Amino acid sequence: MKEIPYLSIVILIKNNAQTLASVVSDIRRELGRFGRPYDIILVDDGSIDDSEIVGRRLASRASHIKYHRIDSGGGYGKAVRTGMALADGSWVLCTAADGSLDPRDIKELLKYTQSYDLVSGCRTVRQVTGYDKFQRWFRHVLLGRRFGFVLQDARCAMMLLKREIVQEIPLGCDGANIGYELLYRSIRAGFRVIETPIWAREPIVPESLIQCIRVIWALGKTSPPIRKIQFKRRKRMGRIRRYLRRQWCLVSDRPWEASLDISSRCDMQCISCGVWTEPIRNERDASFWVGILDDLYRLGVRRILLIGAEPLMREDIGRILRAISIRGMAASIFTNGFRLSLRAVELLEAGLDRLVLSLDGPESGVHDGLRGGGGVFEVALEGMRKLRNEAMIRNVPLPEIVFHTTVSVANVHAIPEMIQFAKEEKVALTLQAVCQFPKAVVEQSRYEGEMIASRQYMITDVDLLMSKEQIAGLKRKIGRNSLIRHNLSSRVLLSLTEDHLIVGKVPVIPCGHVHHTVSVNPQGDVYPCGMLSNYHYWSLSKRSIGDVWNGDRRKHFVRHLKRDSFPACDYCCHYLNNLTPGQVLRVIIGLPLK
Numbered sequence: 001m002k003e004i005p006y007l008s009i010v011i012l013i014k015n016n017a018q019t020l021a022s023v024v025s026d027i028r029r030e031l032g033r034f035g036r037p038y039d040i041i042l043v044d045d046g047s048i049d050d051s052e053i054v055g056r057r058l059a060s061r062a063s064h065i066k067y068h069r070i071d072s073g074g075g076y077g078k079a080v081r082t083g084m085a086l087a088d089g090s091w092v093l094c095t096a097a098d099g100s101l102d103p104r105d106i107k108e109l110l111k112y113t114q115s116y117d118l119v120s121g122c123r124t125v126r127q128v129t130g131y132d133k134f135q136r137w138f139r140h141v142l143l144g145r146r147f148g149f150v151l152q153d154a155r156c157a158m159m160l161l162k163r164e165i166v167q168e169i170p171l172g173c174d175g176a177n178i179g180y181e182l183l184y185r186s187i188r189a190g191f192r193v194i195e196t197p198i199w200a201r202e203p204i205v206p207e208s209l210i211q212c213i214r215v216i217w218a219l220g221k222t223s224p225p226i227r228k229i230q231f232k233r234r235k236r237m238g239r240i241r242r243y244l245r246r247q248w249c250l251v252s253d254r255p256w257e258a259s260l261d262i263s264s265r266c267d268m269q270c271i272s273c274g275v276w277t278e279p280i281r282n283e284r285d286a287s288f289w290v291g292i293l294d295d296l297y298r299l300g301v302r303r304i305l306l307i308g309a310e311p312l313m314r315e316d317i318g319r320i321l322r323a324i325s326i327r328g329m330a331a332s333i334f335t336n337g338f339r340l341s342l343r344a345v346e347l348l349e350a351g352l353d354r355l356v357l358s359l360d361g362p363e364s365g366v367h368d369g370l371r372g373g374g375g376v377f378e379v380a381l382e383g384m385r386k387l388r389n390e391a392m393i394r395n396v397p398l399p400e401i402v403f404h405t406t407v408s409v410a411n412v413h414a415i416p417e418m419i420q421f422a423k424e425e426k427v428a429l430t431l432q433a434v435c436q437f438p439k440a441v442v443e444q445s446r447y448e449g450e451m452i453a454s455r456q457y458m459i460t461d462v463d464l465l466m467s468k469e470q471i472a473g474l475k476r477k478i479g480r481n482s483l484i485r486h487n488l489s490s491r492v493l494l495s496l497t498e499d500h501l502i503v504g505k506v507p508v509i510p511c512g513h514v515h516h517t518v519s520v521n522p523q524g525d526v527y528p529c530g531m532l533s534n535y536h537y538w539s540l541s542k543r544s545i546g547d548v549w550n551g552d553r554r555k556h557f558v559r560h561l562k563r564d565s566f567p568a569c570d571y572c573c574h575y576l577n578n579l580t581p582g583q584v585l586r587v588i589i590g591l592p593l594k
């Protein structure tokens with residue numbers, strides 16, 4: 001069996017026939033004392049001198065040296081990406097074949113492997129004039145703000161990085177700016193990065209200011225800025241933008257959000273939910289979820305919601321989250337919080353943007369009773385506090401935390417206290433009326449002869465719908481509350497009429513959800529929405545997301561929905577995302593919804 005090397009050295013060649021053999025020999029001499037297995041990958045970026053002859057000769061003499069030629073000469077970035085893709089080692093080191101760097105510095109870089117994930121060399125920078133000094137300072141200010149990290153020499157060809165970075169970070173740059181891209185995305189993804197001084201044959205002249213601005217501008221177009229910058233303002237602008245974006249999806253039929261059910265398991269036994277009584281079904285592994293992210297991004301998706309049953313049941317949640325952050329998409333998690341303490345550090349390090357904590361009441365008496373377990377309220381709160389503390393200790397941005405309460409007959413009396421509790425914890429609160437429908441609705445919601453509505457929302461032994469008096473009392477008590485008035489989602493509850501709430505109906509006119517959200521279940525099937533989860537467009541084992549989204553099966557379904565909605569749609573649990581501009585206006589003014 002082939003031994004996996006500890007270190008893969010990628011040597012980039014561009015017309016370096018004169019120096020290549022001596023560079024390889026110096027590296028082999030250095031690593032001879034290293035005592036761990038390594039291999040060398042020579043990547044020739046379409047050289048027109050004798051580099052190919054030298055490279056092939058070197059490869060034919062030693063089994064741990066490979067030669068690969070890019071015939072068309074794709075550029076420095078493409079050569080780096082090719083070399084990294086060919087590398088098998090746990091660590092990958094990139095260097096140049098032009099002899100400008102000293103192989104003895106490899107040892108310097110290897111010293112940091114215990115504490116860092118990426119070690120970049122930093123060549124001596126020549127500062128000739130005052131202007132050089134000024135532009136270096138200005139560059140640092142810009143890059144420091146942009147990257148959250150002051151980079152001295154992002155274009156240094158000597159860089160050592162973990163294989164995990166190579167596998168998880170998608171790189172697109174073909175040119176010399178690949179160093180910037182790699183550093184930026186690694187930092188954004190929460191990898192630990194350090195620069196260390198290395199020897200260079202000649203001190204380099206700092207890059208020009210214009211060049212720097214161009215690089216930053218280009219990176220900014222493909223990746224969002226780090227969240228620390230103007231976080232609050234972006235959040236407020238985001239609500240309006242989010243709504244307009246969803247409306248645009250209705251016209252363009254291009255999704256913007258994805259709801260991924262990454263787990264079919266749950267650690268609670270809620271009285272209103274049958275998930276925990278069902279046999280555990282297979283779940284797709286992390287590679288599947290990471291694998292579909294690029295397709296989702298290409299389709300236009302920029303926000304990912306990880307749901308379950310309970311997403312924190314997955315031990316590889318950090319890997320999935322990190323892959324989302326790396327691609328510049330916003331990541332949210334909807335959780336019952338039972339495993340939050342366990343996963344808090346992982347979530348922070350992976351760059352979680354938003355955590356929605358499902359709480360049924362402001363104290364354990366209400367919450368634990370509905371969740372079917374003692375002490376779960378305290379455990380969830382402890383998890384939230386740990387998340388906050390760890391964010392402070394590690395000096396990383398805290399994800400936005402939101403409490404989500406489903407209002408039902410079982411907790412309606414505790415809603416005013418829940419609002420007070422959210423205020424004290426300085427956390428936003430969204431209230432949503434419980435969604436339940438009679439059994440007949442399941443039987444009548446048919447498409448192509450099949451029953452497609454989820455039985456999860458069917459009224460069984462436990463009827464959770466509120467009475468007329470309870471609804472009137474709730475509206476009276478919370479109607480003037482400032483927290484509710486400033487939260488559009490919760491205000492929808494006030495605009496739903498008694499007639500709606502008593503039977504659990506909501507006035508959904510056109511369905512926007514099926515246009516703006518891609519929903520994927522734990523087995524990898526794409527389906528329309530949570531209410532109609534028994535219908536699948538296609539399995540992603542058979543088709544790509546793009547093909548499913550633009551395929552006939554989905555298009556027919558959406559057309560059918562436009563003409564004739566299903567009985568289950570009258571009880572839609574996604575109604576908050578389905579409001580028309582007219583309905584939003586009514587909610588803002590405080591008029592009943594029609």
Ligand code: SF4
Nearest residue numbers: 266268270273309336
């Ligand atoms: S409602 Fe949520 S937390 Fe409760 S059992 Fe169902 S999936 Fe789990």
Ligand code: SF4
Nearest residue numbers: 511513529531569572
């Ligand atoms: S249940 Fe709601 S989200 Fe699903 S198709 Fe009907 S209106 Fe759309």
